[in-house]
Amino acid sequence: MTKSVQTRSHCSIHADNGDTTHSRRERLKMKIAKDSSCFAARSENITGSCRMIMQTLVALTILVACMLTGNSSFALTVNVVDGNNNPIAGGFRWQIEQDTTKVTVPGAKVADSVSLTINRSYCPVVTNGHATNASTVIPVPSSDRYVVSVLPDAGYTLSAATVTNGQSTVTVTVNTTPVPTAQVT
Numbered sequence: 001m002t003k004s005v006q007t008r009s010h011c012s013i014h015a016d017n018g019d020t021t022h023s024r025r026e027r028l029k030m031k032i033a034k035d036s037s038c039f040a041a042r043s044e045n046i047t048g049s050c051r052m053i054m055q056t057l058v059a060l061t062i063l064v065a066c067m068l069t070g071n072s073s074f075a076l077t078v079n080v081v082d083g084n085n086n087p088i089a090g091g092f093r094w095q096i097e098q099d100t101t102k103v104t105v106p107g108a109k110v111a112d113s114v115s116l117t118i119n120r121s122y123c124p125v126v127t128n129g130h131a132t133n134a135s136t137v138i139p140v141p142s143s144d145r146y147v148v149s150v151l152p153d154a155g156y157t158l159s160a161a162t163v164t165n166g167q168s169t170v171t172v173t174v175n176t177t178p179v180p181t182a183q184v185t
Contacts, residue, residue, distance in 0.1 A: 074142045077169045079135045080150050080159075082176055087134035092152040094131060096138060097123040099145035099162060123147060148172060 076096075080088050100123055104110075126140060140146060146163040148170055156174040163170050 073139045074166075074168060075137045076140050076146075076148075076163060076167075077135065077137050078131070078148055078150070079169065079171045080131075080152065081134070081171060081173055082156065083173065085173075088152050088156055088174060089134075090153045090155070091130060091132040092134075092150045092156075093128070094136065094138070094151075095128040095149045096126045096140055096163075097147045097149070098126055099123060099147050103145075142166060150174065 078094060080092050082088055101121070102112075126146065127138065129136075129138070140163075143165070145165060147160055148163060149158065149160040150172045151158045152174055156176055157179060159172050159174040161170050161172045
């Protein structure tokens with residue numbers, strides 16, 4: 001059985017073999033140093049994991065970009081006109097979103113009517129940008145329906161139009177500002 005004797009310096013002296021162990025302060029410093037080296041090793045592992053995740057995300061992004069700009073895309077011409085069907089003065093910002101809503105044909109009987117099912121309202125953004133004049137050509141995938149939103153640089157309101165499968169030209173009509181107030185009688 002080992003018997004310990006405490007001295008003034010808080011150093012334990014074991015009676016059976018005479019070994020001197022470290023003081024509490026020194027043991028704490030050694031524990032901190034050991035924990036720090038373990039933390040550093042863990043940090044290197046985490047950094048390596050983050051690097052691998054980032055490389056995977058970059059590869060997936062490139063794959064998706066290749067799929068979107070592959071042979072299945074077409075050129076969509078967007079024309080922006082005012083209420084009198086004249087091209088707007090200046091440029092506009094545009095955004096194209098995938099239209100994920102249900103297509104309904106008025107008067108046609110279907111089993112999954114919009115009134116009987118939950119309508120999807122999430123429309124992921126496909127692309128966006130800025131045009132310097134009243135018309136621009138935008139490459140988009142040809143397999144979906146889209147909503148084109150436009151915001152002219154100045155003097156006009158925000159507006160949008162839908163694009164069906166295979167449609168190559170869309171005209172978006174915007175109103176001039178200020179918009180006159182309406183009167184309901």
